[in-house]
Amino acid sequence: MRLMPHAGLVSAAALACALSAHASFAQSGTPPVADPTATASSATTPADEIIVTGSRIRHSPLDQPSPVTFIDKADIDRTGLSSIADVLQRMPSAGGGLNSKNNSSGNLGNPQDGGGVGAGTSEIDLRYLQSKRTLVMVDSLRFVNASSASGVPGSVDLNSIPQAAIERVEVLQDGASAIYGSDAISGVVNIITKTKQKGLEVSLQHGLFREGDGFTRNYDASYGFSIPSAGTEVVFGGSYVQQKPVFRADRAFALFSHPFISSCDSSCSSATPLGRFIVGDNDLTLKSAVGGRPAFDPLDPTGAGSDFKDFSNADRYNTAPLNYLLTPYKRYSAFASLTQPLGGDIKFSSKFFFNRRESANQAAPLPLFIGPDSGNGNLLDTITIDGSNPYNPFGTLSAGTAGTPANYSFVARRLVENGPRHYSQTVDSYYGTATLSGQFQLLGHDWFWDLNGVYGTSHARQTFTGNVNAAHVQEALGPIADCTGDCVPLNLFGGAGSITPAMLNYIAFTEHDRSMQRIWDGTANLSGSLFDLPAGPVGVAFGYEHRDLKGSFTPDPIIQAGLGADIPAQATAGQYNSDEVYGELSVPILKDKPFFQMLNGSFAARYSNYSTGSSKVTLKGGGDWKPVQDVVLRGTYAQGFRAPSIGELFGSLSRFDAPVDDPCNGLNAPGFNSTVRQNCIANGAPSSGDFQQQGSQLPVLTGGNDRLKPETSRSWVGGGVYSASWARDWARTLTLEVNYYNIRVKDAIGAIDPATLLDRCAQTADALSCSAIHRSASGQITQIVGTLQNISSIKTDGLDVNFTYRSPTGPYGAVGLTWLNTFTFKYDEVSPTADGSSTVKRAGTESGTQGYPKYKSNATFDWSLGQFTASITGRYIAAIHEATGDFAGHEMGRRLYGDIQLLWDTKLGDRAFNFAVGVNNIAGTAPPACYSCSLANYDPAVYDLPSQFFYARVGVKL
Template sequence: MKQWLHCASVASAALACAIAQPAFAQSSTPPAGDTAGTPAATPNSEIIVTGSRIRHNAFDQPSPVTFVDKADIDRTGLSAIADVLQRLPSAGGGLNTKNNSSGNLGNPQDGGGVGAGAAEIDLRYLGSKRTLVMVDSMRFVNASSASGVPGSVDLNSIPQAAIERVEVLQDGASSIYGSDAIAGVVNIITKTKQDGLEVSLQHGLYKEGDGFTRNYDASYGFHLDGAGTDVVFGGSYTQQKPVFRADRAFALFSHPFITSCDSSCSSATPLGRFIIGDDFDGTLNGVVQGRPAYDPADPYGPTSDFHAFSNADRYNTAPLNYLLTPYKRYAAFATVTQPLGDHMKFSSKFFFNRRQSANQAAPLPLFVGPGAGNGNLLDNIDISGSNPYNPFGDLWAGNPNEPAANYGEVARRLVENGPRHYTQTVDTYYGTATLSGDFQLFGHQWNWDVNGVYGRTSAHQTFTGNVNALHVQQALGPIANCTDPCVPLDLFGGEGTITQAMLNWIAFTEHDKSMQKIWDGTVNVTGGLFDLPAGTVSVALGYEHRHLAGSFTPDPIIQAGHGADIPAQATAGSYNVNEVYGELSVPLLKDKPFFEALNASFAARYSDYSTSGSKVTLKGGGDWKPVKDVMLRGTYAQGFRAPAIGELFGSLSRFDAPVTDPCNGLNAPGFNATVRQNCINAGVPSTGNFNQTGSQLGVLTGGNTALKPETSRSWVGGGVYSASWAQNWARVLTLEASYFNIRIKDAIGAVDPQTILDRCANTGDAVSCNAIRRNPSGSLQGQVTQIVGTLENISSIKTDGLDLNLTYRSPTFAAGSFGLSWQNTFTLKYDEMSPTADGTSTVKRAGTESGTQAYPKYKSVATIDWSLDGFSVSITGRYINKVHESGGDFAGHELGARLYGDVQFLWDTKVSGRDFTFAVGVNNIAGTAPPACYSCSLANYDPAVYDLPSQFFYARVGVKM
């Protein structure tokens, strides 16, 4: 990975990049020919580069665009384009295959689902939904993972063998491309021309021998001289095997640096936890066959099979979880380009991608009783004294027309049922058809294109390890009602006493599915209007119509509320949008003193959504070259993001949030009197030492059809210095600086559950108190069982920072060619404003870790390379500055800076007249471990930002013939 972000501006740096073609150079310059069939990039040619619909001179494109080509991708040794892009210093990370959230956190608040097996790109830490992903400047279908309706593209659904390069626009572009382009645009450019066969095979694995990957890519292209037809087709097979938490010491327990369970481990143990009456909180001394001995007068005495529950009894859920999730991807693609005379052509492409992925969590923790907080039937189960294994007698959940609740919960880890295993099969179909051409008007060439896009992705998930609450109720109820095939259930005898016959009755295999599709039609025309002394005034105009639809259908047992894992309801929705846009480019001055060039640009887009109304977005910018080697540029852009299908139509679903009940200790001396009374009014008992029993609380949230679009405004300004005077010792020497400032209003999110609790306790706010469900009686009286909320336009975000990039490429000396590429992103500010219990608060994220995302103030990637006679070596350093945890009991804990080193050796040669490439490399050559994180919800570190510990070795061979 030699020049990661070199040519981040393709303006004055473009010429320098064009001549920077050392032995293993990558195509980071304006393309030799884009998918619209533009000609090869020469100093006088005009092409389309991401960020504008107007064709510009390839060497005067002012947008801050980063190019990552096939050679850059190969140089990383990574098996997914998302992993490559997530290494960009401007990327905040995003979902990837190091995320193993299924069964651990519940469904996310936005209705998008857990995204198991998917991979996304997030620019500027603004979230993947605010980064628009396109393929050949056309929209791609959103992801599907059988757990919700996401609002982002799964990059793992795009065949990697089809990718020629990626253009990353780090500027607001809603006026050019529409919704979602707030943080920027990722435009994946695919192959349209190829001569012959190209094959690549790569294997890799970690030092421990796990996480084995294989990548096989093949493509074949040909040109028919008589017809002018170009055809390229090919396919990919990619496999990644898992890494388990049990195989890495830092992830072996639920908190870093511990060697045995503390309060962070689960209270649902294989021996069971039993909260009975007002003061019994016990667990078994050991395995008991049949009914355990229990003496109400001395429950922990020598004749009892129980002892008082403590942290030593808790269950370590970590070892069976994945650190790296497994998957297989099968992909095929085909593109055809056919001229239709001298001024028209037809082109089409087709993708198919199948992803088979998996997530895994510890065996199901079965919580039964009024204090369980499941939000379904399990909270209301009475356990009969006639159950042959129940030593406590009749246990009442406090249902209507029954005795008052006399137990809080019974918690049992169902280790006999095996781990909770989720497997996804996701099929993606995507096709486009384009008719394009050119004509003369106003004395200038005009280009037009008409495009049709259809994409569909469908996912099926199979989940083993769940149980049917209705069958659990019957198996725990009166023995007279449990007749064949029902088998009485033993929750009281400890590990191993749940038999296969019992599991056959209560367990079931869950089947969920989801779907998303897109129909998109666009018409674009661009050309010159008239000439000014400095050049031609050019315009682009267009119309776009989109239809998006999505659905999520959980298993019927889940929809009925009878599952023991995360509850969910079906979701379905669709919307249409019609848009028109216009873009204008005006050359103001050229070849004048202090005005080598001065250009202005303007753009506007009108969008009309069937769900959220209409919106106009504007953009204006300019670039100025006072002298040949310096270009200054700046843009102002309005942006917006329309609510996604999951955000609009998502049904109520649960996720588990680490929050603290402000009513804890309400009877302690000095406790605030107002808060105490509000807590008592909300159902907290006025006597005793009340404290929250769990570290996480269940939160139910869902979509809201009244949501408004998010809006933004952004400023981007900077310049590029290209040192032409240094050409005797530097074929390329460029320095680029770009300042960005982005403000987002009406950001969509759910009210923080901690805020809901605090508002109710501090002010007695009726809306907040009504959103909280507390246990009404029994030993768990007052405990929060649920917090309910919906998505709203509740917050705003402000961020600004600086990108600073240096590129150097030497001439070819006798000792070879040398290069340096150094890219840096400084996040100066990242502030989130959201409602609190007493108004609005601002959370300053820069330099912190939120538990799901690190916001380092500084990230850097530097690559040094050397090449001679077909042999190349590249060394890459990736630096992430320190951050501090921002919440919970460990607020302020430092996650130290990390420096990762990668190295690759490559040899290009000819064998029997065929071009061969051999490469070997090591990523994270020092085996650097990620910094330990207490607030991170998974695996004791942040998988969106940091590498797994241990070296990753890979070898690749490629051939062209």
């Protein structure tokens, strides 16, 4: 059931809505109002009854029972951003999500959420509960999940929705599984698209950072017309968006793998262009690039007669400069919308989207690790480098066999000759809907029905340059007699430049990966009123939904054979369907009584049955009470659930390399904790020698599990709105809204954090944790295994406080203030141990991939006079503390960002023009330094890039 109001009809009814503010807080100041021409089912709907996200029963906007934030086109334009995901991620209630500041190339693998090497999507995460627990819809219908060519994501890529088609966004910050089904645990993002437009609208925007990089261009165009005699409405258009990269080399804070350093420390890579060679008891590197076969004296490995010296931190390789801080992309999109009456009270409507994204990620040249302590999990761990290799100065380096110990730990060589690892994605998304809707009279009331069909598909292709074939590496390292045909002996020992183009031609290959997702969805909805009570009609809605989901990820055949030298992965494919029915009831209990100007109750239930064998009933109940004219109080209790995604159910094991410290480092050092030392030795760390972790990252394996059951949740949301009607002489709008939320997720799907597993094993010898950790004969960690399980629960609560003011228009214009605040009181993750459970308190901390500030705030002040409008926006993020690593407790200080925009609206004849210029992050504020963050020394899910971003935009309506 859908009704899509048009922004152009926000008039007297909208003003009344703003004054009363009984609907949820609108970022733009007003919720939408009804458009009687939007659909057939609205033809006789009173102008004050519409569908707003959170209920399928028509309500007056003044009586909206759930907290909804409305973000319209003006709000989007005010940000100067070229992605709707970036706009939404600025909401104080948003936890972030993937965006173009996440350059997770190389070592993040192919996790089940699809956020690995092929990342290029942009998502929305509400309440820090991850994007997979936020339902994204378009016009109240489901959208196809993303494809990334690196897994099977369980979330929607917001950038696959044509931006020129967006009229507004409604964000429900309440559990809604009983209304909409799976995924709506933390809330719902409903993107409302254009269905009516007169003439041509064009917008052109350019922007760039002060340094001259990160250039963006955003071109939108749409055209609409009507045929009054037939009732036809047509809108079509398209967008082109381009963003150029920003490199870490061009920002001082990101020049190295740790902040505030000017040369490498232990956080830099041990795979260097000169090579690292752990042979016997020696840890060596070349003194310089010598070419050919270097000299090695086994009696005096670092003496004058040897080309080698002891390896130290000063020899490590800085991987940062070639990585992106801001990833490049291009997006081409088109859309079309048709509304056509079919006679009587029946109407047909349809829409079509196409979007192509061309994006890229980049990492430093491939670090090639060979040997038993490499942790590749494939052929490279077992390679023996034969003494007949013409460049090998050490003699035969054996990886060991049964009964024969290895005589080397690993050889690490950064393949700078092969250039950076570059991942380029092309993602094509298609989405179409068809709707028949109508109305009829029953029991003396209007009833509305609609039938909807949805088809969406997303296909991703990824090309990766910079990888090598492990089988060819083995042949090229000898025995030399086996290096025949096209094989060229490989020189890993001569330093930078010693690997020739001929050598690379044999071992290197271009990797091609692909993935797809598809949705078929059919829904039928019926709503109306059963009968009248003294306080008003009893509203009901019923519906049925059948949904079929399919997805797959197909790595390159060489990768599936286990022969890649980068992150290994296996193919994933799966499909399931669901059948669901729901019912909703709205009961007006009292009206126009003392202390009960309004009292309503609402109830909803949904039954979902999945072909994977799971089924679930979810319930929701709530009420809203208006004791006096200016106050509305409301509350809801909601059960929720999330069915496992295709990747979580069917995903094959995949490795990613996590920046985690082994707590067993230095276990023989003076003062080392004796209990930890004993537990480390029991887990396989060597009892002799001063054991040290050889690399800054550890290999972690995760995989899907077809026995997963749905996550469940329960949430309480309560609050109210105060609207100062007494202030109308000097305030067109003066409202204060407060909402408290409390959400608990049970059976949360995930793998235990590897750092947590290591700490539990070392500190308490927890059997479950220790069994997941695999070490080589020398004690180095070769795998940390974490198959996905329903292993944890999440508890979070907080408070949203929103204030809005708008003055009447006077001789000096009009001013307005919109102030949104979110306080996170608690965010606890509870996971099992062998003897109970462990709780990690996240609020006020940084996890290394996600910050959890206890307070975030956005405030926008604007002043308009005639054709001119000026606005300034402040965005505040409270301080947080790092929770893990050597710098646990380090404070990441609070940040305040300021944005300004100047807008001029004018007319030349019958043509309307608008011109805007703006600056985001006007002070060039840098993000706080983060030592545990795995990307670029800061948290891109929470903070802006440093430097000012300037933009200019021109728009025209014809």
